[in-house]
Every structure is written in C-alpha cells, then in structure tokens.
Amino acid sequence: MSGKFVRASKYRHVFGQAAKKELQYEKLKVTNNAWDSNLLKTNGKFIAVNWNASGGGAFAVIPIEEVGKAPDQVPLFRGHTAQVLDTDFDPFNDHRIASGSDDSKIGIWNIPESYKFHDHVNEDGEPIDIEPVKFLTGHARKVGHVLYHPVAKNVLASSSGDYTVKLWDVETGKDMITLKHPDMVTSMSFSYDGNYLATVARDKKLRVWNIRDEKIVSEGFAHTGAKNQRVVWLGNSDRLATTGFSKLSDRQIGIWDAFNLEKGDLGGFYTVDQSSGILMPFYDEGNKILYLVGKGDGNIRYYEFQNDELFELSEFQSIEAQRGFAVAPKRMVNVKENEVLKGFKTVVDQRIEPVSFFVPRRSEEFQEDIYPDAPSDKPALIAEEWFSGKSVEGPILVSMRSIYDGSTPSFHGAKKPEHPATQTNDPQDKEVQAKKAETPVGESKKEVKQEAPKSPTPQNSPSPSSNINHVLKEDKSINKLLKKASDIDQVNHAEDPSSDTSGWELADDEPAPIKIEPVVNPTKTKKEDSFKAEPPKETKPEPVSIATDKGQEQKLPQKEKSPEKAKSCDEENCPAPSSSTRETTTVVTTSNREDSSTAKASPKSLGLKQSVEKLSTLVLQLEDVIDKLIKANLDKDERLLKLEQKVSELSK
Template sequence: MSRRVVRQSKFRHVFGQAAKADQAYEDIRVSKVTWDSSFCAVNPKFLAIIVEAGGGGAFIVLPLAKTGRVDKNHPLVTGHTAPVLDIDWCPHNDNVIASASDDTTIMVWQIPDYTPMRNITEPIITLEGHSKRVGILCWHPTARNVLLSAGSDNVIIIWNVGTGEVLLSLDDMHPDIIHSVCWNSNGSLLATTCKDKTLRIIDPRKGQVVAERARPHEGARPLRAVFTADGKLLSTGFSRMSERQLALWDPERFAAHEGMRPMRAIFTRQGHIFTTGFTRMSQRELGLWDPNNFEEPVALQEMDTSNGVLLPFYDPDSSIIYLCGKGDSSIRYFEITDEPPFVHYLNTFSSKEPQRGMGFMPKRGLDVSKCEIARFYKLHERKCEPIVMTVPRKSDLFQDDLYPDTPGPEPALEADEWLSGQDAEPVLISLRDGYVPPKHRELRVTKPNILDVRPPSGPRRSQSAQDSPLSQQHTLERLLEEIKALREQVQAQDQRITALENMLCELVDGTD
C-alpha cells in the first residue's frame, strides 16, 4: 500500500483570520473610482485610504491604533483637483506618502505624528511632468527620495523628490497604457506590463528593454507582474477562456541571445524569426524562433473564471505570493520554491464580503510575538478590516526561521549615487526585539533656485537669440507673486507675534 508523500514546508499550515469588529476602521467612504489599484497603503505607523471627496481628490490617513468608528469630520489629505488614483508610503520615511491623480500631478505629503485639526492641503512638493492622468506610484526600494510614476500618457518618470527634478523619463518603451510597474530587490531593473499584452524588463538608467515576453497570458484583461527574491517574475492574468492565471517566468529565458552586443532579427517566409547575436562568452551565434511558442513559463497555475483583476503581493522573506482579486471575497496564497512544480498552492482565506481594495503591511510592522507573517487591510464599501496571516507555533520564543533579517527604514543609496550606476541591496534589520517606528522625520526639499541661473558670459546676444519679452514678463510676474505671498505671510506672523507678546505681558502683570 503506497503512502502519499506530503511536501515539507513551514508555511503549509498558514491560516488567515479577520480581526475582531472593534479592531476594524468603520464609517470610511472608500473611493468608487474604477481604477485597478489597491486604494489602500499601510506602514507601521499609518493607514491611508483613498476616499470619496467632493470638488477633487482626497485620501484619509489614520494612526494604526485609531480603530473603531472614524469621525465624519476627521481631517483628509486634499489638494488634487481630480480623483486620487494611487498612493504609496515612502519605505525610508514612515511620515511621507505620495499620491497620484487624474489631474496629471503627483503630490508628496508630510504626515504629522499627531492628528491635525484641519485638512492637510499643502504638499511638500508637487511633481508635474505627465500629460495625462497618473495611476501608478512606486518608491525605489533602496535609494533615498527616488519615486517612480506612470501615467496614461504611456510614460514612466523617475523623480528625485528631494529636489523636485526628473531623473529619468522613459517615454518610448510602451505603445499603450501601462498596467503595472515593479522594481526588483535592489532597484536596478523594472518589470512592466502594458495594454499591448507584453511583459517587459527594463534597465531604466540605460533606457533599454533588456528582455520582454509578448502575451504571457492570452486573455484580454489587464495583467500584473512582480519580481521574486531570486530575480524571477510572477505574473497574473487571464487565459483565452477568462480563467485567472498565475505564472512564474525566468527572465534569462526571454533573451534570444545572452551576450551584451547588439542583436538583429528578420522574419522568414514561413513566419519564423531568424536572429543573430552573441553568447555570454562573446561567440557569435544564429537563432531560429517560432514566435507562437517563444518561451513557456517555468510554472503555470490556473484558478477560477472571474473578471476581477488579481493584485499580487509578494513577501521575499517567506517567498509567498498572495493574490487578492478586486471584487473577490478571498485571498489565495502560494509558496514559490526552487524545486518542481515551483509554485505550490498553500490555502485560501475566504470571507463573506467582496474587497474593494487591499493594503499590505511591510514585514517590520508585524507582530512577531504572534507568529504573524503577513497582514492585509481589506477595504469594504464603508470600512477597512485587518486580516492576519499566522503560522501556528506552540513556543512563545522568537522564531528565527520565520523572521530572517528584513529591509529596514534606512536607504542604502542617495538618489545621485543610484543615477550614476551604483546598486545596493536593502539595509536589513532584525525583528528579534520587535520594531519600533522612528519619530517624525521631516522630508526637506531643496528646489533649484531660479535666481541662481546666471546669463552666459561673453558678447551680448542678438534680440532673436534672447528669451522672448513675453517669457521674461511671465517670469517677472511669477517672482512678484511669490514676493507678495511672502510679504503677506511675514505680516501675518508679525501680527501673531505681537498678539502673543501682549498675552504674555498680561499674564506677567497678572502674576505680579
């Protein structure tokens, strides 16, 4: 009699559990915008949710401990003139969050540790460079103040938030709307998916597509992709029969030739692709390819038939991928290993109500004393519900095998170092003694000063070569407006100082 061999894994019994009612966040008007983003972002300090707002776009920020019913007058973060489409917390400063909007702008906000009395309306900086709505934001995993944005103008822009300058603009990589963008672990490469049904790996600093796979999923609905810890790619999409799929890809198999030198390709009469290129050892080689079967995925998992786009959340510490479908009432999770069949189904967490969006807590925000390996924040129509993923253990001691050192809040590089070509892995921290978020750290923005731009020395230019009088007048008017605003601000502060001094005098006189 044969006995079934059970695969050994410490994550085989991971189970999910919804938080109790008093630990949820009630009375939140979650945004109804039809955009395939998570609508929620969370870090060890705050929970941010995109909400309905009249006259523009807004999101609400709540301290994690402020559970229960949310006051209807709780301050919002407002400033966009159209709906907010995506939000993302800075991985290196828990008080800084970026928002992207239908109004084509990105705004970066400083959130105080205390609850403000009024709406937060003044961003630290507004980034303008897209010509259409901006629906994707993603901070660099290791470089300070580097933020990526992608818009419906098919352009990816990488910003230095510390100066407000554009570091890189990738405007000729995608012929259609970009559906998802993801950095790899050290921020040297990007994985993107597009409406043209192509999965691309891009080196942003070289401005090159280093590998691509056309139609990784045959269906018409949008697909998503994320990097794994070892550099492979996980993609979610749909089959021709509208079955939702999870696929694992090895990017090295995308490349027709492994060498760094240029390659060439032409079609044959039979429709095959004939290529010339170089091996890794710089040997010249020829290739003949069938475009209908270019490469197969390392592994493919087919699930159910549904219209909901699968949002993938990958945990590199445990190598578990969680799939949350918009409009679903479940979270499926799989373990990724180096042994066939590579993608192993673990379990499904199910609840009664469908999810409008989902937030994913960074590893440093979890409760290690309860063997918590993941925490989600599920958006309902009027509330947000935490869902905890736990590995059952009898011991109360710290579980080293569940919690390897994980990325902390310190950046490994500065923006200019990354731009110059340097790469560095995330700075890791231990969770043995738990993680205590650092106190409020202010993000300082240093914009280039227009007054520091001096005219070039040498002979006087002719009138045709000079800036137009209209441009000079526009610059002068803008400077005068700034001077006027600063003067009004100084006068207001003078009046406040005078009032405070009078109050102080009255107090001193009263004590005498």
C-alpha cells in the same frame, strides 16, 4: 490511482484571521473610481485610502491605532484637482507619502507629527486639511501608479496614460529618466536591488528594464486575456510572477525568468479559477510565500514558491469581498505571535478590515527560521548616488530578533545569494523535486513535466541507452544497490517506494500509488538506495572476464580493477557479439569484493542487460508521449487562432 501525498513544509498550516469588529475602521468613504489600483497603502503606522470626495481628488490617512468609527468630518489630504488614483508611502520616511492623480500631477505630502484622524481640528472644531509639500509635473496625462524605490531615498517611479514611466528625484522635483512604452502601463515592480524595473502594459507584453540605461533587457508576451495584468518581482531572485487572464477568461498565474522573457513562462500558466476579478499579487521574501488577493471576491490564496514552482498552501475565505488591499512591511508584523503578514482589506467601500496570517507554533521563543532579516527603514543610497550609477546588492536589513527582544536594532547590507533563490544544487533536493509528491497548481499543465524530462537534442546528447550505461558505470553508489539484489526474483520484489523517506509525508487515509519515474542518479542515503517496484532493475554481476573483439575471453588483470581503467565494450565501439558469444559476454565491475581473474558467464549479467534495454524503451516511449502532447497543444492554438479570426470577421 488515488494516492494522496502532502508536501512537507513548515508553512503548510499557515492560516489567515480577520480582526474583530472593534479593531476595524468603520464609516469610511472609499472612492468608487473604477481605476485599477489597490486603493489602499500602508507602512505599518498609517493607512492611506483613496477617498470619495467632492471638489477634486483627496485621500485620507488613518493612524493604525485609531480604530473604530470615523468622525463625520475627517481631515483629508487635498490639493489635486481630479481624482486620486494611487498612493505610496516613502519606505525611508514614515511621515511622507506620494499620490498620483487624474490631473496628471504627482503630489508629495508630509504627515504632521501631531496628526490624528479623529482630533485633527482647528479652534472651531473643523477638520484641518493637509496640503502638499510639492507637485511633480511632467506627465501629459493621468498618473495611474506611483512606486517608491526600495533602496535609494527620494527616488520615485510613476506610470501615466502618456505611455511612459518616469523616475523622479523627489528632492529636486526633476524627472531624471523616462521609459517609453507602446501602450499604458498597468503594473510595475522594482527588482530587489532596485536596478531593474518590471512593467506590464495593455499591449499584453511583459518587459524588464535596465532603468539607468533606459533600455529593455528582456521582453515577451504575457497573458493573452483582455483584462489588466499585474506583475511582482519575487524578492532576491531573478524571477517574476504575473497575474492575468487567458483568452477564455480563466484567472492565471505565470512564473518568469526576468532576463529570459522571450522564452516564455516557466512550465506553463497556473489556472486559478474563472472569476472575473483581477488578482492582486503580494510576495513575502522572508517566507517565500506569494499571496493572491481577488478583487471583487473575499478570497486570499497563498502559495509557497520553491524550485520555480508554486505549491498551494491554503486559502483565506470571506463572504465580504474586497476592492482594495494593502500589506505592511515585514518589520511591522507581530513577531511574538508568529505573524508573517499583516494586511488590510476594504469591505463594501465603507470599512477597512485587518487580516493577519500566522504560522502556528507552540514555542514562545523567537522563531528564527521564519523570521530572516527584513528590509529596514534605512536607505542604502541617496537619490544623487543612485542616479549617478552607484549600486548595492539590496536594501539595508534589520534583524527581526532585535525587534522580538526590543533591543537596539542591528542593521547590515543585503547580499545576493550564491545561487538563484529558486534553484538547488543538492542532489537529494533534486531527487525530491523529481518525486514531487504534491501536485502544484495547474496540475494538467505540470503532469508531463513531472513524469519525464524533455528529451535533449540528438546533436548534443547521447542516446538514452548510453546515458543509462554511463550512469551505471560511473556512479559508485550502484554497487551498494546491486548488493541488495541477489537474483532477479529479489529485484522484482524490491522495496515499496511508498516507504521512501524523502521529506514527503503520506496521508493516512489513502494508499500510495506506484509511479514509474525517470532514471536519475541514486542518492547516497541508505534508505533511498532501494529500487522502485517498476520497472525491474539491474542485478549484481560478478567480476569475470571481458570478451575481446573476436569473441574470445581475455583474462582481466588484477591491477585493472579501478573504475578509471575498467571500460565496457560499449565504449570501445566493439561489434555486437553473436548469440553463442553473448552467453559468455560479461560486464566489468568496480567491486573489490573478489580477486578472481577469470570466471564463467553468469545469468545475472543477462538480467542487467535486459533491464537496461527495458529502461531505454521506457524513456523512448515517454519522449513520444511528450512529442504528441506538444503537437496537440500547437494544434489547439491554431484552432483557437482561426476561431478568433472568424469571430472578428463576423463582428465586422
């Protein structure tokens, strides 16, 4: 069936746009070092770029407004005796930046207030190089990554080739905490409140640390490919996203429960493509959009994260590949033009090109729904408080409306959501999730999950037939559904599910497929009370007498019409009636339309029973399909393992 659905989303039409040539930064000398870092960092006011310099390592800082060609001689931040591998701006001080180097040192630098990329020269016209304020020493090997704490001022994390991650008090220059790993860390990311750190190392394991306890909260194997992996914490939630490679070199995305990594990724890896470049992930907490920037290609893919799944929005394509990419803080975007992300990419190691992403809106008013409050430049804690054990629920937030109006900024502390950001307790949202009209990335991995839920364990769960009976008896909305079915023929010709209004839009160019869905509690809206076309559903039985254990009819008193007192024969564990008795067996309903105490058996009750039996059979069939697919997947893994062993034996 070729039905095509488009998922309703306000970010469905987000588009990327590169800046014009006159607004780019040219004649740059981006480092050609092969170390895996982003090469660029920005805080919205400056751009830091690892420079291809002789005589030790250096990096350059370019003010955002100084576009155009770079001078022949540029002021550099010099002081390291080896290549600069990574930099990071202090989120609470726009003029402070940290650097990690191959010389095993961490440099802390202040950007002069009068600093200019083009005119920072002395009396002789020579550029004035900037020297570090201090060096942080303690690592035994190169420092590959540096990352400032999102909540506490003067707290810096660094990863090194000595297999450790250190947390520094920048003010005192002391390494306060050391997290020891069995291999080199390739990526790390702080949680929203800054109490946890997610790391991924070359041993292919993903770990979440309680930083101040120096203990691993959760760990598990991530991607199986040999190349480096990346990790990013998905904002104010307990979810992580990783990018990596499969054994067959497919680029993958994984979504994880940060505190249950042992259980594996949620729902299977998403396969992106078979390109060789690492995917650099950037997450926008305000819009719940994950951006994936390909290293070595010109594409930037972006996905909306919802209900523990990624839904592809679109892709920014360019014929000019990037090796480095940086994203400015959300408070620095152009709110008046509905810009939701401001980024910068390197082009052929000689140019930096701004790339912005916009939500197309006609209104010129402030778009409150796409601009929630964003992290500000105000620290929630100081280093001494954080290291002593004090915690907050997140960074200090600034109102984006005040940025739009140009008024005095208003600040407030962050709060944890009442429920995890990726979950929903609304029954209507759950039914929409079950219908899933748009297939997310990795369709083959998600297909079984969308068609039928995993069967519960027999010890703790009733049979599918009893589950359905319970739903039919307990949910009052079934009465509304049964009113629409006057006989079996009307049920078989029920309303087309493609006309259901559930927040999903049907594409005009293709017909809607008819899908068989698992039985769920019907929602309360009148439109969604209609039956699906397949399989046939139950019809409205009339209130009649109930059969006793001896097969004789017993009059149902009028006072027992309440749902609490009316019980079906199944719940009393009564024996199955004979064929002659079955014709007179009826179902007690909770309808208040009639007051008759006795009635003869109606053929509609037989239609209801047959429908329940068919649905039970369908559920069991779907469970068998799931079991077969799981077994096939395990067999495939065993074959791959044997193949790898043979290859390793032959290579010896």
